[in-house]
Amino acid sequence: MIIEIKVPSPGESITEVEIASWLVNDGDVVSKDQELAEIESDKATLTLNADKAGKIKIMIDAEQTVAVGAIACTIDTSVAPAEEEVKPKEEGVAKEAKVSEKVKSTAPKEVSKEHENVKVSPVAQNMMEEEGWTIDDVINGLHRISKKEINAIKESAPAETPLSSFMPVEETPVEREVNRQKMSSLRKKLSKRLVAVKQETAMLTTFNEVDMSHIMSLRKKYQNLFVEKHGVKLGFMSFFIKGSALAMKKHPMVNSMIDGEEIVTPNFVDVSVAVQTPKGLMVPVIRNAESMSLAQIEATLKQLAEKARTGKIGIDEMTGGTFTVTNGGVFGSMLSTPLINPPQSAILGMHNIVERPVAVAGKVEIRPIMYTALSYDHRIIDGKDSVGFLVTLKKMLENPQLMLTGGDDLEKIVLGL
Numbered sequence: 001m002i003i004e005i006k007v008p009s010p011g012e013s014i015t016e017v018e019i020a021s022w023l024v025n026d027g028d029v030v031s032k033d034q035e036l037a038e039i040e041s042d043k044a045t046l047t048l049n050a051d052k053a054g055k056i057k058i059m060i061d062a063e064q065t066v067a068v069g070a071i072a073c074t075i076d077t078s079v080a081p082a083e084e085e086v087k088p089k090e091e092g093v094a095k096e097a098k099v100s101e102k103v104k105s106t107a108p109k110e111v112s113k114e115h116e117n118v119k120v121s122p123v124a125q126n127m128m129e130e131e132g133w134t135i136d137d138v139i140n141g142l143h144r145i146s147k148k149e150i151n152a153i154k155e156s157a158p159a160e161t162p163l164s165s166f167m168p169v170e171e172t173p174v175e176r177e178v179n180r181q182k183m184s185s186l187r188k189k190l191s192k193r194l195v196a197v198k199q200e201t202a203m204l205t206t207f208n209e210v211d212m213s214h215i216m217s218l219r220k221k222y223q224n225l226f227v228e229k230h231g232v233k234l235g236f237m238s239f240f241i242k243g244s245a246l247a248m249k250k251h252p253m254v255n256s257m258i259d260g261e262e263i264v265t266p267n268f269v270d271v272s273v274a275v276q277t278p279k280g281l282m283v284p285v286i287r288n289a290e291s292m293s294l295a296q297i298e299a300t301l302k303q304l305a306e307k308a309r310t311g312k313i314g315i316d317e318m319t320g321g322t323f324t325v326t327n328g329g330v331f332g333s334m335l336s337t338p339l340i341n342p343p344q345s346a347i348l349g350m351h352n353i354v355e356r357p358v359a360v361a362g363k364v365e366i367r368p369i370m371y372t373a374l375s376y377d378h379r380i381i382d383g384k385d386s387v388g389f390l391v392t393l394k395k396m397l398e399n400p401q402l403m404l405t406g407g408d409d410l411e412k413i414v415l416g417l
Helices: 088-104 122-131 134-139 147-154 187-201 215-231 237-246 295-310 381-399 398-405 410-415
Strands: 004-008 015-020 034-039 045-049 053-058 064-066 071-076 203-213 257-259 262-264 271-273 276-277 281-283 323-325 346-349 353-360 363-377
Touching: 004 134, 034 071, 122 237, 187 281, 215 295, 215 363, 215 381, 215 398, 237 271, 237 295, 237 323, 237 346, 237 381, 271 295, 271 346, 276 295, 346 381, 363 381
Parallel strands: 271 323, 323 346
Antiparallel strands: 004 071, 015 034, 015 064, 034 045, 053 071, 203 363, 257 262, 276 281, 346 363, 353 363
């Protein structure tokens, strides 16, 4: 029986995709649910799987753009995949061949008269015998002479022995090749969006710094207990996501966006988290972050990030965010101005944590400091809200217990202020 494997739809608004690469060859016998190809759209990378086991016939070439629903390949289910055979005999033959090759390679070889006077240390001699190499093989394999070799010869070789008799100089070829590869649909779409952000928004960036001492102390003190109870590690990202969601209750314009001539302000916070994948940057969404615990955020983030990196994330899991958090600190970034993810109006940039001297109660102390950056669309977010948002976030990160009060001081709540 011949069955057809059609190109799936990555999302409601997508009509065309690109067959990025085939993971099998034409004529291969595949098993059920085996990954056959990678499919790229302008929003995500998906995999094409086999519905049944059988012999595959590829109908569309790699790097070809096709319509959703087109027949990518067919599978002849009458051809069943062969069962895995026990291979002790093959392994034995391979082992014997390897030993034979080793014996053959270690057989004595004649050394040219040109190099017969070269001194070889006992350790080096043993290594050469194990590899089946002669002095000629070693010297002829040297393509570049460094200061180390020159000094070694000056110290050990007789003064009357010319350098050329030990190491013939060979010119090192200079490579000037240029590698070209086709830009993926995802990368092309991302490029257009990044340029549009700069042209269509009045983007500004404001900065602040956060003393990470308390958060780092919490993680060190409760990490094992947290993992034991929740099954995930307590990272930094969950504090920033939760803190951002709570800070927006005081500064809701940071969570707003422009729709035509209207300003839309959701009463929920769906945080897009930038994740670097082999196919480019993806931004899965953590929905209703304001109502989630740190453990729930960590578990959701881990699941979405893994799906994004393996190309198994759906379009619905990457759309609809109201705010974005990106962490350039994992790559060592000290400071940056992140680009807004439209139609959102703001994005928070995290950076690396570095011990810096700071003034604490009139004294200079060394504290772990992170610089934070908030890029925002100045058309709807004023400086008061952008700066106030970062200040509120800073307070909660430096005193995590304030997350229980949304950033308000406990004394003010007691006093009803």
